[in-house]
Amino acid sequence: MFTQCEAVLEEKRILSEKDAFLVLKVKEKKEVKPCQFCMLTATFKKSFDPFLKRPFGILFQKDDKIGLFIRNFGRGSSIIVKDIKESFKFDITYPLGNPFYPKKDKILLVAGGIGIAGIFWAGVVYKNLGKKVKLLFGGRTEKDLEIRYFLEKYNLDTTYYTEDGSFGKKGLVSQDLENYLDYTWLVCGPKAMMKAIFELGKKLNKKDIFFSLDTYMACGIGVCLGCTIETKNGYKRCCKEGPVFSIEELMESSF
Numbered sequence: 466m467f468t469q470c471e472a473v474l475e476e477k478r479i480l481s482e483k484d485a486f487l488v489l490k491v492k493e494k495k496e497v498k499p500c501q502f503c504m505l506t507a508t509f510k511k512s513f514d515p516f517l518k519r520p521f522g523i524l525f526q527k528d529d530k531i532g533l534f535i536r537n538f539g540r541g542s543s544i545i546v547k548d549i550k551e552s553f554k555f556d557i558t559y560p561l562g563n564p565f566y567p568k569k570d571k572i573l574l575v576a577g578g579i580g581i582a583g584i585f586w587a588g589v590v591y592k593n594l595g596k597k598v599k600l601l602f603g604g605r606t607e608k609d610l611e612i613r614y615f616l617e618k619y620n621l622d623t624t625y626y627t628e629d630g631s632f633g634k635k636g637l638v639s640q641d642l643e644n645y646l647d648y649t650w651l652v653c654g655p656k657a658m659m660k661a662i663f664e665l666g667k668k669l670n671k672k673d674i675f676f677s678l679d680t681y682m683a684c685g686i687g688v689c690l691g692c693t694i695e696t697k698n699g700y701k702r703c704c705k706e707g708p709v710f711s712i713e714e715l716m717e718s719s720f
């Protein structure tokens with residue numbers, strides 16, 4: 466069951482002109498399971514604009530602290546990335562979403578940009594459960610991968626990719642996927658990347674591919690239907706039945 470409580474901003478690091486890493490101290494500790502997320506207020510100075518909370522992946526959990534990786538994308542995320550300072554009190558609802566536990570013992574995480582926040586913690590939990598975990602993490606340039614400094618201590622076996630070759634292997638994070646056919650793939654990133662992997666999976670007839678989807682969310686708790694996507698098994702709420710869906714139930718239009 467989720468909780469709604471206060472979360473104090475303990476640490477904030479600006480990673481680039483658009484990305485920030487945050488550590489929040491939550492008043493009520495709840496166990497964060499693989500692929501769960503939070504809804505966070507994105508207002509300050511007692512304003513109600515924007516009125517709705519915004520969904521963000523939970524990068525990690527340690528005691529009563531959680532880590533977030535937020536990209537300045539619009540009104541709310543820009544306030545969080547640019548304006549909010551340490552000791553600010555957020556209102557948070559967490560943990561939300563259906564936890565995802567793959568059946569196989571070999572898991573490949575494929576993360577593009579901020580997509581890392583949606584699946585990184587899952588990788589840590591799977592590793593602690595004794596599964597073999599491999600992470601492929603890609604961005605356009607080295608700046609997009611700055612968050613790695615806060616994640617390396619978890620020792621996930623990682624290969625980095627940048628499109629311009631400024632860090633790690635040059636090219637797309639999806640370019641070597643066929644080397645990992647005996648792994649279950651868990652994917653999170655920009656729509657174009659997820660669609661490309663969806664098409665590759667269909668071509669390969671690989672059935673154990675799972676996508677953590679990013680949709681608009683208003684309530685995050687299954688009430689408003691604002692996050693509904695069309696699947697082969699009917700309409701599903703991304704915040705409640707998801708955010709993780711299998712390639713077998715998704716259609717190209719689901720992304």
Ligand SMILES: Cc1cc2nc3c(=O)[nH]c(=O)nc-3n(C[C@H](O)[C@H](O)[C@H](O)COP(=O)(O)OP(=O)(O)OC[C@H]3O[C@@H](n4cnc5c(N)ncnc54)[C@H](O)[C@@H]3O)c2cc1C
Binds near residue numbers: 543680682
């Ligand atoms: C489960 C989940 C986990 C997420 N995790 C993270 C995370 O860890 N880090 C992170 O930076 N972002 C994450 N996001 C995306 C984040 O929630 C949105 O970027 C944010 O809500 C945008 O709000 P805003 O007020 O900044 O933008 P707005 O001002 O509301 O919108 C700006 C523009 O973006 C479009 N937009 C808004 N939300 C979305 C969306 N979800 N998908 C596509 N387009 C959108 C709007 O139409 C508009 O054009 C996640 C989303 C989901 C559903």
Ligand code: FES
Binds near residue numbers: 681684687692693
């Ligand atoms: S965001 Fe309201 S039902 Fe999913």
